[in-house]
Amino acid sequence: MLREALRFPLRGDRGDVLETLAIGGGLHLLAAYLPLVPLVPVVGYLVGVLRDGSDGDPPLFRDPRRLLRDGVLGSVVCVAYLLPPLALLLVTVGRAAIEGVPADVPSGVFVVASTLSLLSAAAVAYLLPAALVGLSREGLRAAFAPRELLSTAANGRYFYAWVVGGATLGTAAALSPGLNRVALGFFVLFYAEVVAAAAWAAAVGGNRFTSAP
Structure with a gap:
């Protein structure tokens, strides 16, 4: 799976590959000056990778309406999932790191709360x-x-793909700050995002989101 996912962004016509990497990396670069907004079509592109799977060639940045629609919906899903636990982490771990554990909070309670978050x-x-x-x-x-999500997430193939995607994104995130001095890190990060999406798409397989029996 890892080998196929790493090759996925480079499939297809060379001109199309270069165009896609240039646009995706360029949108990341633009986001450094105009936060978040340029990343919406990137999210839309990644949703397209998840939809089409990893068997064919990568999609292209040539349908702005669909990219924006998928990008907005994908961003809504990301915010809905990530905002509550991030808020909880800020309240527990983040606050303790900045201000220390409040004197009126027992240490055991804080440990349990931070662990749960x-x-x-x-x-x-x-x-x-x-x-x-x-x-x-x-x-x-x-x-x-919930039923469909748990059915998909309980699959061992999905777990392996999640690890592959997470490790790829983590490596790119670690390398990007140094490479951003020559703007290369933005393109490496986009490449890693496509690799992760291709791995996740391959893990689920098929053309539809399979439901639990």
């Missing part, structure tokens, strides 16, 4: 790719369907 964040991060696959193949409702 970390576990919830990890659970959400694990389910999010499955939710985005559901969005891409069945629509917004599938991104919040």
Whole structure:
């Protein structure tokens, strides 16, 4: 799976590959000066990768309406999943790191609360790719369907793909700050995002978001 996912962004006509990498990396670069907005079509592109799977050639940045629609919906799903655990982490771990543990809070309570917040964040991060696959193949409702999500996430192939995608994104995120001095990091990060999406799409397989029996 890793080998196929790494090759996926380079499939197809060389001109199309260069165009896609240039646009995707360029949008990341633009986001450094205009936060978030340029990343909406990037999210839309990645939703397209999840929809089409990893068997064919990568999609292209040539349907602005669809990219924006998918980007907005994908961003809504990401915010809905990530905002609650991030808020909880800021209230517990983040506040303690900045201000220290309040004197009136028992240490055991703080340990339990911070552990639960970390576990919830990890659970959400694990389910999010499955939710985005559901969005891409069945629509917004599938991104919040517990039965289908758990059916997909409980599969060992999905776990392996999640690890592959996470490791790829983590490596790119670690390399990007140094490479951004010559703007290369933005393109490396986009490449890694496509690789991760291709791995997740291959893990689910098929043309539809499979439901639990």
